[in-house]
Amino acid sequence: AQSVTQLGSHVSVSEGALVLLRCNYSSSVPPYLFWYVQYPNQGLQLLLKYTSAATLVKGINGFEAEFKKSETSFHLTKPSAHMSDAAEYFCAVSDPGNQAGTALIFGKGTTLSVSS
Amino acid sequence: DAGITQSPRHKVTETGTPVTLRCHQTENHRYMYWYRQDPGHGLRLIHYSYGVKDTDKGEVSDGYSVSRSKTEDFLLTLESATSSQTSVYFCAIGLAGSGQVRYEQYFGPGTRLTVT
Numbered sequence: 001a002q003s004v005t006q007l008g009s010h011v012s013v014s015e016g017a018l019v020l021l022r023c024n025y026s027s028s029v030p031p032y033l034f035w036y037v038q039y040p041n042q043g044l045q046l047l048l049k050y051t052s053a054a055t056l057v058k059g060i061n062g063f064e065a066e067f068k069k070s071e072t073s074f075h076l077t078k079p080s081a082h083m084s085d086a087a088e089y090f091c092a093v094s095d096p097g098n099q100a101g102t103a104l105i106f107g108k109g110t111t112l113s114v115s116s
Numbered sequence: 117d118a119g120i121t122q123s124p125r126h127k128v129t130e131t132g133t134p135v136t137l138r139c140h141q142t143e144n145h146r147y148m149y150w151y152r153q154d155p156g157h158g159l160r161l162i163h164y165s166y167g168v169k170d171t172d173k174g175e176v177s178d179g180y181s182v183s184r185s186k187t188e189d190f191l192l193t194l195e196s197a198t199s200s201q202t203s204v205y206f207c208a209i210g211l212a213g214s215g216q217v218r219y220e221q222y223f224g225p226g227t228r229l230t231v232t
Contacts, residue, residue, distance in 0.1 A: 009156075034220055043206060043223040044159075090158060103149055103174060104208075104221055106158035 002027050004093050006107035014115050019063075019078040021110050023091030026072065032094040033074040034104065035065055039087045047089075050074060061085070086114045119143045120224035122207050128230045135194040137227050139207030141187075147210035148190040149221065150174075150182060152203040159206065165190055197231045204228050 007022040025031060032051045036044040048059025055067040065076045074091060088111045092104040119142035129135050139148065146167055151159040161174030163182040171182050179201060183191045194201055208221040 036223075043225045046220050046222065049220050092159075103161040103164055104159075106151075106160070108156055108158040 002031060002093050002105045004091050004105055004107040006089075006091050006110050008110055009108065010111045010113070012113040012115065013081045015083055016080050019076070019081045019085065019112065021076040021089050021091075021112065023065075023074045023076065023107060024072050025074065025091075025093045027093070033065075033067060034092045034094070035059065035063070035074075035076050036090045036092060037061075037087050038090065038109075044090065047076070081112075081114045083114050083116065086112055088112070120207060120209060120222065122205075122224040122227050124227060125225065126228045128232060129197050130232055131198060132196050135197050135229065137192045137205055137207075137229070139190045139192070139224060141190075141209050143209070144187055145209040145211070146187070147221075148184065149208040149210065150180075150190065150192045151206045151208065152176065153206060153226075154203050162192065162205075194229075197229075199231050202229060202231045 003026045005024045011021060013019055034049045035047040037047050038044050047063050048057045048065055050057050050067045058064045063076055063078045065074050067074050088109045090109050091107040094104055121140045123138045149164040150162040152162055153159050160176045162176055162180050163171055163174055165171045165184045168184055168187055171184060181193045190207060205227045207224040210221045
């Protein structure tokens with residue numbers, strides 16, 4: 001079965017610093033991968049997705065992620081953090097081996113704090 | 117905006133009472149999902165639907181049932197609510213991809229349920 005591991009339940013950065021949120025997946029078949037962001041008391045918003053096209057994926061709000069098959073990783077980065085980036089971030093994987101109605105399998109989330 | 121609404125947005129109920137949560141979509145998507153979100157667990161799939169009257173169980177389906185009599189509505193019912201079902205419930209729609217693979221999902225705003 002697929003699983004997703006997000007390293008670090010809480011990451012703190014200063015405004016303007018690099019943001020790096022880590023995600024590793026377990027699968028013998030390259031899955032589809034997603035990053036979602038959740039602001040307090042809101043639903044999840046799709047940041048970006050990898051669906052076997054380019055390995056470097058650009059998303060909204062200046063975020064990007066790189067799919068590395070050899071490392072089974074899909075880490076999320078942003079060159080310069082902004083206060084408005086403070087939120088919880090979820091990595092998710094779609095299991096291509098599942099039947100109709102494939103659900104997403106989520107990591108446990110990483111809370112990003114940004115200080116001024 | 118994927119046109120997903122959830123009702124109610126907040127509910128407090130007593131142990132042993134039945135509760136029904138509603139998810140409504142306006143864009144005629146075939147795939148719909150119910151997840152629950154709990155601290156430290158990320159999102160976990162409860163049930164999903166791949167068409168009218170076509171539903172299946174997810175990872176944490178015990179104590180929950182679903183129904184889908186119309187494309188636009190997906191109902192989640194807690195037959196007899198327990199305190200362990202206190203959670204935030206999210207509905208999602210899935211965009212169909214080619215073959216067996218499903219692409220990203222879009223989430224509703226969530227329902228916060230408290231069982232006392």
